[in-house]
Amino acid sequence: DAGVTQSPTHLIKTRGQQVTLRCSPISGHKSVSWYQQVLGQGPQFIFQYYEKEERGRGNFPDRFSARQFPNYSSELNVNALLLGDSALYLCASSLAGRGLREQYFGPGTRLTVT
């Protein structure tokens, strides 16, 4: 079975630009979460979507937005990029929006802002 997939693998953008990252969850998983991992730190929660609705948001500015599509795939958008947005962006999927469920992570998209 295919795991969580993310695209692109690597991305280089300039300050002020906008970026869209994509995630496809494991088949049958309806929940997708996004995390940002800065070098040397643990992942930080950005968003969770379940059944196409935002169910949770972390402490990130409004420049960060996301959506989930009817097939449960998801996009993370970041506007007006800053140097500090350089990080590994991880997507995780799970079976349910609540309850004790393992989260399965994708390989991540490494974003470099210059």
Add this chain to the structure above:
Amino acid sequence: SQQGEEDPQALSIQEGENATMNCSYKTSINNLQWYRQNSGRGLVHLILIRSNEREKHSGRLRVTLDTSKKSSSLLITASRAADTASYFCATSSGGSNYKLTFGKGTLLTVNP
């Protein structure tokens, strides 16, 4: 903000030895999970322990949880070079089981 703090930050051992990593957290939790990350790539789920459990085993992994001390430990027995990775603890709390709060991780190096 970081909920968990792993200790030590880095650990270097020889193949065959046991590796123990500790995690402390600040607030009451629903559950605690341990993840492994190789070379800054995706996270691999290792084990989940609920707040009402004290110990859990999975293969060469043993996790303990002490809610009175707000701490957990991960023991990897008979380590292998392939265990070289960063290990993170992650907690969920309150009504937010979907939201994981990670520590900064322990970098484990297993020398052949």
